[in-house]
Each structure stands twice: as structure tokens, then as C-alpha cells.
Amino acid sequence: RSRVSERIGSIAESATLAVDAKAKALKAAGRPVIGFGAGEPDFPTPGYIVEAAVNAAQDPKNHRYSPAGGLPELKQAIAEKTLRDSGFEIEPQQVLVTNGGKQAVYNTFATLLDPGDEVIVPTPFWTTYPESIRLAGGVPVEVFAGPETGYKVTVDQLEAAVTERTKVLLFNSPSNPTGAVYDPEETAAIGQWAVSRGLWVVTDEIYEHLTYDNVPFTSIAAAVPEMAEQVIILNGVAKTYAMTGWRVGWMAGPVDIIKAATNLQSHATSNVANVSQRAALAAVAGPLDAVEEMKTAFNRRRKAIVEGLNAVPGFSCPTPAGAFYAYVDVRGALGDGHQHQTSAELAGYILDEAEVAVVPGEAFGPSGFLRLSYALGDDDLAEGIGRIQQLLAR
Numbered sequence: 001r002s003r004v005s006e007r008i009g010s011i012a013e014s015a016t017l018a019v020d021a022k023a024k025a026l027k028a029a030g031r032p033v034i035g036f037g038a039g040e041p042d043f044p045t046p047g048y049i050v051e052a053a054v055n056a057a058q059d060p061k062n063h064r065y066s067p068a069g070g071l072p073e074l075k076q077a078i079a080e081k082t083l084r085d086s087g088f089e090i091e092p093q094q095v096l097v098t099n100g101g102k103q104a105v106y107n108t109f110a111t112l113l114d115p116g117d118e119v120i121v122p123t124p125f126w127t128t129y130p131e132s133i134r135l136a137g138g139v140p141v142e143v144f145a146g147p148e149t150g151y152k153v154t155v156d157q158l159e160a161a162v163t164e165r166t167k168v169l170l171f172n173s174p175s176n177p178t179g180a181v182y183d184p185e186e187t188a189a190i191g192q193w194a195v196s197r198g199l200w201v202v203t204d205e206i207y208e209h210l211t212y213d214n215v216p217f218t219s220i221a222a223a224v225p226e227m228a229e230q231v232i233i234l235n236g237v238a239k240t241y242a243m244t245g246w247r248v249g250w251m252a253g254p255v256d257i258i259k260a261a262t263n264l265q266s267h268a269t270s271n272v273a274n275v276s277q278r279a280a281l282a283a284v285a286g287p288l289d290a291v292e293e294m295k296t297a298f299n300r301r302r303k304a305i306v307e308g309l310n311a312v313p314g315f316s317c318p319t320p321a322g323a324f325y326a327y328v329d330v331r332g333a334l335g336d337g338h339q340h341q342t343s344a345e346l347a348g349y350i351l352d353e354a355e356v357a358v359v360p361g362e363a364f365g366p367s368g369f370l371r372l373s374y375a376l377g378d379d380d381l382a383e384g385i386g387r388i389q390q391l392l393a394r
């Protein structure tokens, strides 16, 4: 018998974290590595949020266990924020505060899925979804949409993927890794289809505030209110407030599901660190000025990275409307007559030769693509893209 259980042995290391770790290790060893790997804003957490945490650390009441499901004040603030930003009304008891959005993803699938239940996963997907579905005993069913359709799936494609085991549709707009944003009509059509099929919808809205060129964010939960009893909203403070390391996210949904997921969390981790929750409270209940400032910088970088990538022979990069990722189609630089067959090989070559870290498409679905986060500084971005251009122009 193997030492590691089958269940855990079957999941892979997070490829994005692996690329980031390799880049950081090379950097620590003195190499001038430029990292496009991690989805991490390069801004500091706003001062008023840090201050709330400092005050919280000094208050002895935060030195004790708090309710496993989250501080009541924070749950209340999340309910209000969900109405403000998603246009979807929920009560505080419909919220579970988690250790980052990632634990919300895990809790959600663990709570919804029985062995063999299928989840439709629009592809390219964020690398954690399928692993988290598998951990719960579920089966991820990939539905691929390429750059030809703006990396967005259609109702017809979804319909073709349904079986009698399908329980959930995953929806992530703005998308990691592609930056695609579904417009209000597309969102409503997909939501109505899911309702007509009796499916649960899990909507990951963590990039809700990061859209560009006046493209609106649409919450599928609000677009199709009929799904209220079968929708889970996932979100967190990491991307909006530059708080990746604070580890606060949440899931919001029907009371029975939230209650069951809270039971799970009460055994797995108990409450999220109180100091982080107090910081998240200041973030969620406060203004959105900081994300507006970050957006100005991201928008500038978005344009620069798309232009730079499209100048590489064989690369084709659509302009993403949201999040902070460029998803470049590199199929024109692979295969016969080229040095590399797969995007994983190409990414390895770029890291070894140009000391630039990018994540290969294999982490998010099929080979043939690279994901570059543009949440890094302008100078690093220009240097990194310049190195890729130089390397691949040869």
C-alpha cells in the first residue's frame, strides 16, 4: 500500500504557486528573475486596514477563539457589501468567513458533492478548481473556450456537457487565468440555462472590481434571481485590497449549505485569525478608493503587456477585459519547425534562458498558452517582456 492516501496522492501541487516558488528561490539565490507567476498585487495593503489590524492585535478579546463561521460584525458587513457590489441580497447567516477564497472553494465543493457528482468547469480554469472538486470526490468536466470566442463558453457548449450526474456549474467572471469578462446578456443566458437544468451555480467573484474600458461586472446570482436557493458566491479581500497574505475570504449561499460548511470548518480550522478578520472588516466596510488606484496602474500595465506579447513571433494575445492576467496563445510558436512542442517546455525555456517566470497553459487546461500576471511593477514588466521578445526573436 502506498504511504500517501489515494485521495491526496491524486492531486497535483498548485502549478502557479510552484512557478512562483521557483522564481522566488532563484531570486533569493541572487538571480535577476522577473516573476509574472503569482496573482498578487504589488501594492501594500492600505494604511487604514493595517491600522485596524494593529488595534485588533492589542485588544485581548481578539486573543481568544471566536465563532468558527466568522465574526458577526464581519458577516454583517459582507452581507451589505454583497448587496452593494453584486446586487444580491443575503442575511449574515448566509455567510461563512474562510481562510482565503481558496478555503471557500474547498468548503463549497466538499459540502455540495457526493462521489461521482460532476461539475462543469469552463476551461481555461483557475488551477485550484479541479483539484478541489476531486478532493471532494467529484468529477471536473472541462468545457474549453479558446481565444476565438474571447475564452468564453456558450450555452450550447454547456448543454453538450451535461449528464445525469451533473450537479454544479462553476462560473468565474472576470476570469483567472484569461481575464475574460462575460457581458450581462451572456451571464443571464448562462444563469437561466443552469436554472432550467436544475444545476447549482458556484460563482467566484473575487475579481469583481477589476474590469477595464467600462466593461461592467455582472453577478450571475443577481442576473438570475431564480437561482437564489442554488447559488454559492465565492469572494475575498485578497485582490481588491492587496491582502493576499492576510487570508480572508468567504462563501455566501443558502442557510443549510452555509451551516453544513461551517460544521466542516469548525473541525478543519476553526475561526480565521481574528486580527485578519478585523482587518477584513475595515476593508469590506470601507471605501473602494484603493482598488480604483490599483486599477489605474493595472490598466496601464494591461495595455503594455498585450502590446509587448503580440510583438513576439507566434504569440497572439487578446486584450483581457478584467482581472490582472494576460492569456497569450502561443500555439504559433510551438510544434513542427519550432524548438518546443508544449507550452510547459516553452515556459521552462523562458525561465532558464531569460530568467522570466510565466505559468504554462497546462496549469489551467490544454497546452498552447501562457499566463502572465501583470500585477507587478511597470519597470519589471517592461524588462520581463523585453527579455521574452529578445529570447524568442532569435
Ligand code: PLP
Pocket: 039, 099, 100, 101, 102, 103, 126, 172, 175, 176, 204, 206, 236, 237, 238, 244, 247, 248, 249
Ligand atoms: N478565486 C480565484 C479565481 C483566484 O484567482 C484566487 C487567487 O488566486 C482565489 C479565488 C483565492 O484567493 P485567496 O485564497 O488568496 O483569497
